[in-house]
Amino acid sequence: MRVHVVSDVHGNGEDLEKAGAGADALICLGDLVLFLDYADHSRGIFPDLFGVENADRLVELRTARRFEEARELGNRLWEGLDRNAAIEAGVRRQYAELFAAFPTPTYATYGNVDMPSLWPEYARPGTTVLDGERVEIGGLVFGFVGGGLRTPMRTPYEIDDETYAAKVAALGEVDVICTHIPPDVPDLCYDTVARRFERGSAALLEAIHAVRPKYALFGHVHQPLVRRMRIGATECVNVGHFASSGTPWTLEW
Template identity: 70%
Template sequence: MRVHVVSDVHGRADALPAAAEGADAFICLGDLVLFLDYHDHSRGIMSDLFGAEAVRHMIELRTAQRFDDARDWSRTLWAGVEGDRATIMEAAIRRQYAAMFAAFPTPTYLTYGNVDLPHLYPEYLRDGLTLLDGQTVEIGGLRFGFVGGGLRTPMRTPYEIDDDEFATKVAAVGAVDVLCCHIPPHVPELVYDVEAGRFERGSEAILEAIQETQPKYALFGHVHQPLVDSLYIGATRCVNVGHFNAHGTPFVLEW
């Protein structure tokens, strides 16, 4: 059995068909939307609306962890736009989702990332695409558990939830062979982004589940340039499956 796993796709619908070649099943761990691109400021919804230079300044503020200033800058940009902000953003996200979901191979198993809009997913699902969050599924004789979304941060991305709500989803999954999440367990080496120069939020609940149930694998994304992309917690191999937007290659799981 061969399963290809990706995360943090961020608009790279074009790379999905090649990433699925040779796979018996495909898994996506979320973050489909590309609001802005830290490396190519001309890509993403914000650049389409306001231009690359405006995005460059916003990224500078966010990288400096001046999140309130970044929000003020965003409000300044939006003040010059006619129409309702939420309506404009949702229309742009819908265009990205339409391309993304059309590009997913079958079967694909997916969950949400912290920048995703869960209420839109049902409109784009089709036969062969299975959405899972706090749920399990059997693939090739192994039990896979899925936990989507992120935890609260100063970034205030669209799908951040409280720690207790997140922990409830982790508990609902229970013991599995492969634990699939968008965010990593709360381990410093896995949550530190060397390019951003900061610790992202990891989950204590995921860490505890790994320690207690020892799945074969814990797979996740979220941290684009981690200090360490793979390590063991007991018998569990924990793997950041990679920043798909940047590299366009999947993590391959075979058994």
């Protein structure tokens, strides 16, 4: 059995179309949407609306962790515009392309920048969306938990720690845990380019110790200090920043 796993697609539909080649299934760990490309400030919903110069400034402020100033800049730019409608229109354009690129079968969960309410409109037959749920693939039980935890970034699908922990607990005994964010381990949460710790889940780390799955797969941290480590019996793997690599991570058994 061969499964390809991607995360942090961020608008890379061209490579997503090829991501399932040679695999029995594709797993997507979320963040389909590209709001702003930190490597190329001309790409994404934000520069489409407000131009590259404003995108440059927003990235500068966020990278410096000057989140209040970043919010003030955003508020000025959005003044007089219907923010929700403009963002949703951009997300819909991206979802139409990206969901069409998913092969059959695909198993997917949400990232922190996704809009779960829109997924039922775009998920085609052959794409199974899971969040706090399990599925059997090739004799192994895979559990999926989507979304991220609350941060100053205030991305669209951030939830409180208790809600996230309840979704992790609902999985029960699984062979593979698939999440968007990592367990709360500093080496797995630190982004070496952004120079900050992303939020990992303490509940997920507890589940790894208690359930001892074969694998814990995740993304979210684009340039992690450590991409892979063993926690007890579990191999924890950041499957990579698909938006830049265009290459899925492979699991075979």
